[in-house]
Amino acid sequence: MDVQSRNNVVVTGRPDGPVVMLAHGFGCDQNMWRLVVPALAEDHRVVLFDYVGSGRSDLSAWSRERYSSLEGYARDVLEICRELDLREVAFVGHSVSAMVGALAGVTEPERFAKLVMIGPSPRYTDDGDYRGGFSGADIEELLESLDSNYLGWSAAMAPVIMGNPERPELGQELTNSFCATDPDIARVFARTTFLSDSRADLVKVRTPTLVLECSQDVIAPRGVGAFVQASIPGSRLVTLDATGHCPQLSAPDATSRAILSFLGDSR
Template sequence: MNVRARNNVRIVGTEQGPTVMLAHGFGCDQNLWRLVTARLAPEFRVVLFDHVGSGASDPTAWDADRYSSLQGYADDILELTKELDLHDVVFVGHSVASMMGVLAVRADPSRFAKLVLLTPSPCYVDDAEYRGGFSRADIDELLDSMESNYLGWSQAMAPTVMGAPGQPELSDELAESFCRTDPARARVFARATFLSDNRADLGGVHMPTLVIECAYDAIAPRGVGAFVHDHIAGSALLTLETTGHCPHLSAPEETAKAIAAFARAT
């Protein structure tokens, strides 16, 4: 299968600049990076794509078994870097895509230079001293709600995820993005996302890493960012003074500046 078509790859920006790959989170697509992309493109070569099952990816590429775990998405990322012959990639993963990036660089770090983990969570479920933000009952209720009424779930969940009540148009956009995703595929992706536990994988990252969290995030609380930072040796932690789980939409200027500064640093 043509990997470019499978993942609806789009490359913008300057050919001479460092390569930044932007990976979207659950229920989203590459278009949600547009405000950050516009700010990065004058200086960087920006690689955008849609995960299989999302956006304008090839629907024939969907495989419920492959995409029932985050490793399937990580394998796609590695295939993309090889097919496009990318080197020294600054990989930026939003939300669950941050853990896809962790898995990808653990498997084959040779094509990557740096990692940016934007509002990451290695585990959404509380466990002993770890606080992921949800109980297992919370996650089961969330998944049951998706199963019974996906469109209703999308409308109800989007404002919580976006966390920007002063910008209701952004919650509407996220809800529309959720609703464009095939419900059956979204449910598989949701289970892979919210039931994942990648805490043990963090220690296998051995490259410059920036963890970006928001001051208030209902999906990935402050302590989660600190946990990721503490478990990736040599990583940096940056807290954006904004709310919500999608700062690339709600605070694109600050998000783009953070990515650019880290990407260009030597």
């Protein structure tokens, strides 16, 4: 199967520039990056894509077996890199894609030059001294609600995840994105996301890493960002003056500046 068609790969920006690959989170697609792409594209070759099952990807390529683990999504990333012969990639992963990027980088470290993790969480459920932000009962309730009424769950949860209640259009955009996803595929992706535990993988990351967190984020609280930074050798933690879980939409300028600064842009 043609990987570029399968994952709706779009390449923009400076053709001979260093590569930046943008990876979306659960319930989203590459359109979520549209406000940061112009700044990145001035000096970089920007690669956008949709995971199989999301956006305008080829839904016929989706399988429950493959996408019931984060490794299945990491395979999407690596197959795109091989197809386009991408090397020295700066991978920018939002939410669950931060962990997908970590897995891809551990599997084929020679392909990645830098890793940017936006709102990462290696485990959403509390575990002993580790505080992921949710109890086991919280996650089970969330998944049961999603299973029983996906559209209702999306309408209720998307504005909470987005934050910024004074800007309801942002919550509505995320709601629309969630609702555009096939419910059966979304249920599998949600379980893959919210039941994963990637803490042991963080210590294996050797790619220079920036952890970007928001000052308030109900999905990835501040303590989680600190945990990720402490677990990845030599990584850097930056707290954006932004709220919610999607700063690429709510604070695109600050997000772009942080990414470009880490990539070495003189501006």
